[in-house]
Amino acid sequence: MTRLIVVSNRVNPPTGAGEESVGGLAMALAAALREYSGLWFGWSGQSTPTFTGQLSMQKIEGVTAATIDLEESDVEEYYNGYANKTLWPLFHYRTDIAAYDRAFNEGYQRANRRFAETLRPLIEPDDLIWIHDYHLIPLARELRRLGLKNRMGFFLHVPWPAYQVFVTLPGHRQLVESMFDYDLVGFQTEDYRQAFEEYVLSEAGGEKVGDDLFKAFGRSVRVGAFPIGIDAPDFARLIKTNRARRMRDLMTACTVFRHLIVGVDRLDYSKGLEERFTGFERFLAADPDMRREVLMLQIAPVSRESVEAYQEIRARLDAISGRINGEYADVDWAPFRYVNKNYRRDELAGIYGAARIGLVTPLRDGMNLVAKEFVASQNPEDPGVLILSRFAGAARQMKEALLVNPNSPDEIADAIRRGLAMDKPERIRRWSALFDNVQREDVTAWRDAFVDALKGVEERRTALAS
Numbered sequence: 001m002t003r004l005i006v007v008s009n010r011v012n013p014p015t016g017a018g019e020e021s022v023g024g025l026a027m028a029l030a031a032a033l034r035e036y037s038g039l040w041f042g043w044s045g046q047s048t049p050t051f052t053g054q055l056s057m058q059k060i061e062g063v064t065a066a067t068i069d070l071e072e073s074d075v076e077e078y079y080n081g082y083a084n085k086t087l088w089p090l091f092h093y094r095t096d097i098a099a100y101d102r103a104f105n106e107g108y109q110r111a112n113r114r115f116a117e118t119l120r121p122l123i124e125p126d127d128l129i130w131i132h133d134y135h136l137i138p139l140a141r142e143l144r145r146l147g148l149k150n151r152m153g154f155f156l157h158v159p160w161p162a163y164q165v166f167v168t169l170p171g172h173r174q175l176v177e178s179m180f181d182y183d184l185v186g187f188q189t190e191d192y193r194q195a196f197e198e199y200v201l202s203e204a205g206g207e208k209v210g211d212d213l214f215k216a217f218g219r220s221v222r223v224g225a226f227p228i229g230i231d232a233p234d235f236a237r238l239i240k241t242n243r244a245r246r247m248r249d250l251m252t253a254c255t256v257f258r259h260l261i262v263g264v265d266r267l268d269y270s271k272g273l274e275e276r277f278t279g280f281e282r283f284l285a286a287d288p289d290m291r292r293e294v295l296m297l298q299i300a301p302v303s304r305e306s307v308e309a310y311q312e313i314r315a316r317l318d319a320i321s322g323r324i325n326g327e328y329a330d331v332d333w334a335p336f337r338y339v340n341k342n343y344r345r346d347e348l349a350g351i352y353g354a355a356r357i358g359l360v361t362p363l364r365d366g367m368n369l370v371a372k373e374f375v376a377s378q379n380p381e382d383p384g385v386l387i388l389s390r391f392a393g394a395a396r397q398m399k400e401a402l403l404v405n406p407n408s409p410d411e412i413a414d415a416i417r418r419g420l421a422m423d424k425p426e427r428i429r430r431w432s433a434l435f436d437n438v439q440r441e442d443v444t445a446w447r448d449a450f451v452d453a454l455k456g457v458e459e460r461r462t463a464l465a466s
């Protein structure tokens with residue numbers, strides 16, 4: 001029987017208790033793993049002074065999680081370094097803060113080698129191996145070096161940048177060459193797929209030998225766009241839970257006579273939070289009559305705190321949020337709530353359900369599932385309005401949202417005004433189209449499309465050879 005091996009830097013299988021605290025993607029991958037009786041491999045989140053390679057195996061609710069601790073220097077050079085100080089900013093178009101340090105690249109290659117060496121003994125010949133995200137791009141190369149011939153697929157959750165941006169990475173060729181050790185590479189959108197194609201054709205001297213098959217570096221790889229979605233049936237269940245209802249009632253009660261505007265993001269400079277806060281500030285400044293009519297709630301759990309750029313953006317957001325309330329709050333009322341706490345998915349569903357406007361305005365984002373969860377949480381008879389960045393991968397599918405340029409606080413302010421004024425028939429019309437897409441292109445469709453394509457590579461290989 002074919003097993004599925006999922007590999008990602010972070011491993012978050014359901015914990016058994018309180019599944020609602022686990023991310024939607026994790027739930028979907030866990031469901032696939034149960035179906036294929038596979039295992040999920042990655043970093044434990046812990047570090048040790050020297051690398052031991054010791055595996056820790058846990059079976060929870062039918063999913064086997066296999067994790068390893070990383071060496072402290074790996075955490076510094078691979079995770080904080082190359083993954084989060086080099087690739088993350090670069091893939092989100094922040095070439096100004098991307099750090100290029102040879103030690104980071106060495107740490108990245110070393111950690112990938114260590115992942116490969118520890119994973120190798122767990123693999124059986126027929127296993128499908130599905131590797132996730134920018135932390136692990138060279139993993140297939142390392143596994144091939146150890147002699148594995150299995151079908152291997154890679155899915156990039158973040159954007160693939162435009163050619164001119166990507167080539168600013170020292171060693172860009174080596175990185176792309178390692179992607180040709182996969183059988184299948186998946187991107188979130190057609191734009192990212194095209195940007196990759198442009199690189200392969202114009203920089204790597206590659207060629208396109210079929211609709212989705214590329215040749216370069218003496219090898220070939222199949223490339224496709226596989227937009228990720230949310231677990232729609234599970235979300236439909238979630239919004240009906242007691243916890244979700246309680247949260248919706250609570251938020252409705254504390255916004256009587258006011259409209260709730262909500263944003264939920266990891267505290268990351270790619271999320272456009274400064275511009276969003278400033279957009280809200282300009283909306284308040286321009287519209288004194290509206291000041292008592294709205295409450296903006298931004299939930300932004302802190303993230304990657306040992307990276308300086310994250311400490312800086314946090315300090316700036318503290319300052320802007322303080323300034324907005326300082327300027328516009330009254331003794332009995334404040335326009336802005338800024339919360340750095342993490343909430344469970346069912347509670348978030350309740351918050352979205354109480355909101356009149358969802359603000360999802362990243363400067364760049366691979367997909368953005370908050371946009372989809374917001375839509376899935378709305379009351380069909382009186383739905384809220386989604387304001388969405390045109391630079392989120394989700395904008396490709398969610399054209400009925402109010403699309404904005406997230407770099408422009410003025411456009412954000414205009415969209416808030418327009419969203420608040422939108423009549424019910426228009427809100428229902430837009431929401432129905434969005435909801436239809438969220439239901440159809442959900443995480444199960446994404447996973448099945450990717451896994452089927454990966455299963456199909458063997459047949460294609462045979463066909464090409466004959």
Ligand code: G6P
Binds near residue numbers: 133134158304
């Ligand atoms: C993004 C990445 C994921 C990552 C997550 C949280 O969504 O695409 O791979 O796991 O951020 O970031 P962290 O660094 O805490 O894993």
